[in-house]
Amino acid sequence: MEKIQEVIAEQIRPALHAHNGDIEFVEVTADGFVKVRLSGACATCPGAEQTMSEVVEGKLREVYPNLKGVIPVYQVSDDLIHQALKILRKGKG
Template identity: 70%
Template sequence: MHKLQQAIAAKVRPVLAAHNGDIEVIEVTPDGFVKVKLTGACASCPGAQQTISEVVETALKEVCPELQGVIPVQQVSDDLINQALRLLRKDKIQA
């Protein structure tokens, strides 16, 4: 995990920071996958999947070639879920 954190700090974070984003490692699975969450502007970027494969996965596999891959985890905030529920419930009441 230490090598992964170093690679993220040195190679991934600077790229993401240039686009007002960042990355959070959620977990390293027993079968060799790294689950990550992009944050900031990168979280909602249309090119996020390309960033995961070309920047994140490439940098991490350089230091840990045994990794199977990188899995993006998209978490929706509770506030966004509550806003959506309010909209849905409002439409139901008016119908």
């Protein structure tokens, strides 16, 4: 796990920072997948899937050759939830 976090910090994160994005390591699953969370501009970028496969998975496979894949973990912000609830509640007025 330390090597994975090192690759994220030293190789992947700087590339994402250049595009106003970031990445957070979540976990390595028992079946060999790495879970990460993209944030900033990368979280909503149309090219996020390509970034995950080419940049994130590619770099991680260099240190973790048995990697089964990378799984993005999505999290909705509290602000977005509040905005959605506000819109939905207007219709019930």
